[in-house]
Amino acid sequence: MALSNSYGAINHGLHVLLFTSFALIFLPTGSERRQSTYRRATRILTVFWFAQALVLLPYTLSGIQKLYFSGLDALSPSALTRTALNRALDQLGDIPPALPFVVRWELLSYVMWLGLLYVQVTALLVVFRPRLHRLYGISLILFHLLSGWTLRIFNEYSIFLLGLFFLLSPLAPDRFSLSGTVRSLPLVGIPFRLMQRRQRSQRPQETDRVWLVYDGECPMCNNYAQYLRLQETVGEFVLVDARQGGPIVDEVRRLPHDLNDGMVVRIGDRHFVGHEALNVLALLSTDHGAFNKFNRLAFSSPLISRFTYPLMKAGRWVLLKLKGVAPISSDG
Numbered sequence: 658m659a660l661s662n663s664y665g666a667i668n669h670g671l672h673v674l675l676f677t678s679f680a681l682i683f684l685p686t687g688s689e690r691r692q693s694t695y696r697r698a699t700r701i702l703t704v705f706w707f708a709q710a711l712v713l714l715p716y717t718l719s720g721i722q723k724l725y726f727s728g729l730d731a732l733s734p735s736a737l738t739r740t741a742l743n744r745a746l747d748q749l750g751d752i753p754p755a756l757p758f759v760v761r762w763e764l765l766s767y768v769m770w771l772g773l774l775y776v777q778v779t780a781l782l783v784v785f786r787p788r789l790h791r792l793y794g795i796s797l798i799l800f801h802l803l804s805g806w807t808l809r810i811f812n813e814y815s816i817f818l819l820g821l822f823f824l825l826s827p828l829a830p831d832r833f834s835l836s837g838t839v840r841s842l843p844l845v846g847i848p849f850r851l852m853q854r855r856q857r858s859q860r861p862q863e864t865d866r867v868w869l870v871y872d873g874e875c876p877m878c879n880n881y882a883q884y885l886r887l888q889e890t891v892g893e894f895v896l897v898d899a900r901q902g903g904p905i906v907d908e909v910r911r912l913p914h915d916l917n918d919g920m921v922v923r924i925g926d927r928h929f930v931g932h933e934a935l936n937v938l939a940l941l942s943t944d945h946g947a948f949n950k951f952n953r954l955a956f957s958s959p960l961i962s963r964f965t966y967p968l969m970k971a972g973r974w975v976l977l978k979l980k981g982v983a984p985i986s987s988d989g
Contacts (some may be wrong), residue, residue, distance in 0.1 A: 680711050710784045720776075787828040870921040920935070922938060
């Protein structure tokens with residue numbers, strides 16, 4: 658393959674195929690069958706990882722080259738339009754099918770161009786971030802398809818390798834996690850990773866029992882308490898209806914907090930009230946089920962909980978008024 662494409666010029670489309678073939682030379686051979694299954698599997702995955710790096714290396718080099726030689730022009734809103742038009746002129750007026758779209762919708766094309774630069778420059782980092790294998794595989798395959806429709810540059814070998822080594826990557830996690838994927842993104846994921854570390858630092862220590870004191874007559878509060886799942890993160894999750902009374906309710910009444918102002922969570926000797934209770938429950942909840950995923954996403958941030966909770970309290974007041982239910986008694 659190398660000899661047949663080395664007379665005066667090298668076929669650019671075969672570079673990645675040659676690099677990947679070189680990596681596969683290091684796969685275990687038949688004479689190494691006596692090795693343990695663990696050693697063979699480790700060797701196979703290492704070679705696979707090496708091949709992934711060789712597949713992504715040209716993309717990162719291409720992205721760096723665009724920024725290095727073009728400078729700020731590479732970030733110009735008309736960069737993709739000018740590139741596509743110059744390519745069409747070089748091909749004696751052969752108009753690619755997607756070129757009119759690029760010229761007409763320049764702003765959308767500009768967003769796509771910036772996304773392409775980001776994916777190309779950061780491509781090599783993805784070999785260290787398995788959560789991004791399938792996302793970058795899909796993104797780069799779309800890049801090749803759009804290049805064919807816009808610039809008449811179509812590389813079927815690269816599409817095949819991206820599908821083989823990234824869409825079918827055995828290193829990628831079985832379950833897709835939107836939050837985990839966002840946190841894994843190079844540069845973009847930094848603030849999300851910092852937020853996660855802050856949330857972990859603010860998360861209460863593990864305990865055997867968590868108490869939730871809520872208004873059992875409020876449909877919204879009642880449904881929230883029933884759908885919440887903490888059994889996998891705490892030893893025991895105890896729901897207490899404030900209207901039924903009891904030792905925990907009496908204890909809460911001694912706090913500088915009115916039960917009509919919101920729910921209370923007790924963990925050990927600590928009490929969390931109102932928006933703090935909502936935030937703590939979100940941090941302790943599991944990722945199983947649509948309700949719990951939404952709960953973690955919506956209220957795991959203290960800032961969001963602080964602004965959201967007054968709306969929930971107002972909704973509770975309206976529901977109790979519609980039901981004709983009196984407020985919770987302060988004296989039991």
